Amino acid sequence: MxxxxxxxxxxxxxxxxxxxxxxxxxxxxxxxxxxxxxxxxxxxxxxxPSVAAWAINMLARHRQDVLAGLGELGSRMRAAQDSLDAPALRELGRERRIMLADAVDTAKSVAREQGRSISDAMASDVEESLRALTADEGAASAVGSGRLLKVVSADGVNDVDLDGVVALPGLLPATPSVRPLTAPPHDLKPGASKTPGPRSIGPKSTTPGAATARTRTTAEDSSEPKPTKPRLEAVRQGPRLASPPALERARAALAEARAAEEEALRLAGELQEQEERMRAEIAELQQQAVELRTRLSATEESLDRSRKRLAATSAEAKQAVRAPGKAGRTAMLAQERVLRLGNN
Structure with missing residues (x-):
């Protein structure tokens, strides 16, 4: 096969x-x-794959630049961990939060373009896998392969177990070293090709028979079944520098945890200050509401009194309107009486 x-x-x-x-x-x-x-x-x-894993696969297929940026950030974070650089870890932690939020938004957008929406719960799974990409090279290789099956998690200390996480884990692409060489290897001279030539295993023969024998031997060797590599060896086929001792890795994790704690305390302080300001604003608005209710009550009472005075005034006005007619009739009767008395 x-x-x-x-x-x-x-x-x-x-x-x-x-x-x-x-x-x-x-x-x-x-x-x-x-x-x-x-x-x-x-x-x-x-x-x-799960829906979240499929969304990450779509991100790997259509927006590889997003994963490349997170991978580069992960390399810098691991370098800061190895050097126990707490200030750098704090700054990189803030940068990672921003990049992860943008990456999740991009994953949602790409998934929508491919005809599928991503819920908040699925978005959390996407973020967890992308965070693992920044913490572990094996996770980075799995996430970037486009064949992810489910969520992958990493603690930054132990190697990620990729069993059942990615399809064909033994065929993952090689993971580049996290620390680039600062100088070319000693056996390369300026202007020389960096691609190593074939290595000579035995005395070099120039006879056609020897060349044919070597060709046959190579063909036979290539036809033999290759031994199955352990999973992690197959995942990390590229060169990788030796990891720091367990104590140093634990110290690096501790430094990152303390940096995260300081950042969390800072954010908590800001939120507490914001909470106090909002409470003060609410108290002031409540006081204003009490004053407005008092004024409204007094205004309603005044309005009720005015309505009563208006009703009384209206009744008096009606009587006043009828008074002239009554007085006119009285005057007319008095005039008729005067006329009758005068005629007698």
Whole structure:
């Protein structure tokens, strides 16, 4: 079974739609079954990723620059841990929080473009995996492979267990060293090629028979089954500098934890001050509300008295309107009486 062929098929499956994954996997296995049953069985065994893992795979496929930026930040954080540089860790921790928030937003956007929305719970899983990318090289290789199956976590001290986390962990790309060389190797001279030539294993022969024998030997060696590498060895195929002793790594983790604690205390202090200001504002508004209610009550009482005076005035006005007519009739009767008395 060709590992490269399996990796290519897996890459196509994990780069596709999550809803169509099972159908696409079955179709690929059915097509391969006619030619290579072992490869077809391996394809059928490829697990379907979780929604959060699929979103990260989409990010790896469509926005590799985001993962590259987080990977570079992780290298700087590990360097600061090794040197126990607490101020640098504090600053890098703040930078990581900003970059993780932006990366999660980008993952949501990419997922929407691919026809799937990401909930807040899934976004938390995405952030956890991206945080692991900055803390561990194995996690970085798994997240960047585009074949992630589920959430990956890292504590920055112990190596991440990738069992069941990524498809085909033995075929992950090599992880570059976190610390670039400050000078070229001693066996390279200025102007010389950095690509090493083939190494000579025995005396160099110039006869055609010797060349043919070497070619046959090489072909036979390449046809022999290669021993299965341990999972972590397969994950980290590239050169990696020796990790610091356990005590130094623990001290580095302690320095990062203290830096995070200081930052948390600072944020807590700012939030407490903000809380006190808001409480003072609320108390002032409550006092204003009491005063306004008092004024409203007094105004309502005044309004009620005015309405009563208006009713009394209206009644008096009606009587006043009727008074002239009554007085006119009285005057008319008095005039008639005067006329009658005058005629007698």
């Amino acid at each position: 060709e590992d490269e062929a399996l990796a290519d098929i897996a890459d196509r499956l994990y780069a596709g739609s999550l809803d169509d994954f099972v159908a696409a996997r079955a179709a690929a296995a059915k097509e391969l079954a006619r030619q290579d049953k072992d490869l077809a069985a391996a394809v059928r065994g490829l697990p379907k």
